[in-house]
Amino acid sequence: MPRKEQSVIIRLGLDDTDHPEIGCTTERMNELVDIILSRIDSELIERRLVRLWPFATRRTRGNGALGAIFMIHMGEIEELYSICSGWFSELCEEIERYPETEFDPSPCLVISESEVSDEWYWTSVRGEVDCDKRMLDVQDAGCTVLVGESHWGVVGASAAISWVPGTFSSWELIAWRSEEKIGTERQVSETAVSCMGSLHPGAFVNRDPTKGRGLIAPRTPCPVLYGIRGSCSEDVERAHEWLQKRTDIEQCSCSAIHRTNQLSDDHIESSSSGTVISTPETTKGGHAMIGAITPDGRFNLVAFSEGGPVNRLLRSLIPGDQISWTGLASPDGSFHLEKLRADKTSPRITGRPICCSKTMRSKGKGQGMKCNSCGRMRHKYWLCNGMEGNYVAPIGRWVEPSPSNRRHLARPVSLMQ
Ligand SMILES: [Zn+2]
Known part of the structure; x- marks a missing residue:
């Protein structure tokens, strides 16, 4: 030395x-x-x-x-x-x-x-x-x-x-395969990855709980056996040593710990907030798009079907809703969402009031509503609610895609302050 x-x-x-x-x-x-x-x-x-x-x-x-x-x-x-x-x-x-x-x-x-x-x-x-x-x-x-x-x-x-690592840097231990194993199926059991998650909580985002699938092993025929991500180098090292002692995990040829900018959101300048100005349009593949305006201009916000909760929240929005988002301006001019949050929502019309277990009917312009069973007349009004009942995330809470559909750089909501 x-x-x-x-x-x-x-x-x-x-x-x-x-x-x-x-x-x-x-x-x-x-x-x-x-x-x-x-x-x-x-x-x-x-x-x-x-x-x-x-x-x-x-x-x-x-x-x-x-x-x-x-x-x-x-x-x-x-x-x-x-x-x-x-x-x-x-x-x-x-x-x-x-x-x-x-x-x-x-x-x-x-x-x-x-x-x-x-x-x-x-x-x-x-x-x-x-x-x-x-x-x-x-x-x-x-x-x-x-x-x-x-x-x-x-x-x-x-x-x-x-790169100067900031507060949000994380760690990844990469383990490589022996030469003769490359190209064959990787032996990395789901049970092991799942247990690793509970025994070594400092090693994180290594599994997609929504799909019951481990994320540590690549699916390409490359020499990487797996990569374990975590908040500090000691944690990923311990998780790796624990994995390597198991019989349902392939022995690696060697491994090394890297400091990374994964999960840092460094690719994103800042989040934006604005007002929805159009109803969602959906494509055949389930991708959805809406227009929103901010003081900086108009955005075409896109949520791909793989975005899961982001896509569902986007599709439930209506003009007038106030939202916040993060993501990337795509070279095609649209804005690809990574996280989305409903901040304040416009009222959603759910229908006319009920009388005698039936919906009251409008009698025409300026005429009020009438119950067709008992004949009762009332002033005309709509029943409304916020987003309750439509699906979606509680107001004020960020939503994100499941771990397997997130970018390496995306900071998980659970790690945001
Ligand atoms: Zn009635």
Whole structure:
């Protein structure tokens, strides 16, 4: 381990190495970290997994980039660069040996010897970034950038070294599969994941209770066995050790803990509040849309059928309702909802009053209502209620999709203050 006064902090960022046949970026970074730790006098300070803007034109699966922060002995800096460039060229050669696909990897490794501005992170988590411009910015800032033929990966790689974890950072332990298991069915039992949830409450959002389904194992043929999310690194570590002792869980080849921006809502600027101005329109697939206005203008709010409670609440709204929401402006001009709340609702007409167990009937314009059984006449009025009886969430309470239909970045309602 290097002594502090003779050491320097190095930040590595890696992205866009995902390839359907030859591994994912999490495993690649783990490989590089292992090589560095075994070959030079260094200490790994932290690994990072940073999720980026969900609508980015070119995004890797889950749109996540990897970071690693090392303390290394000053005398080993050159060796570090040599290891990184050797490893990176081998990676590019390996990718080239496979036939081209529509989403060919465009790997990028950024190395920085100093802290960089967090602006790269914020622009990459909240919007589209021009990769040519980012490439120049990163080089201007004095970072070393390793790229192959294209450099799409520079957006995520630079964002990963630029992220400054805030109050809302969380942790994910990723466990990888042994080589011979990759491509076979993962052995990760639902019972185990469910028990893990009750025994290790600090490990959270690992299961979708509405579907009775664990969320820790990916469903793609990638080298990841599972990822356990939680509020602190000790909790995810303990949950992982507990899982690995069970017979209904596949043994992993290795694992590592990452600090992440998952569940942070960093992709969202703020929530908005406004008034509903149209009745909901529903498509064949069950997606729903309404118009709402705020002092900033008009929004076309969309709730996909997968949004579950958000979709149901949206469909029960009527003009005049006051609501709040969070979500993302989609490049198509609509606004995709992530959370929705009814703040104050317009009255809903439920019908005319009852007399003799029957609805009173209007006798025409300006004429009042009459009971057709006893002949009683009354002034005309409607019976109304708020949203009671229609479904929906209590007034003032946020609703969100079930855990399996939420974005990695979305902050669960249960974690909002
Ligand atoms: Zn009557």
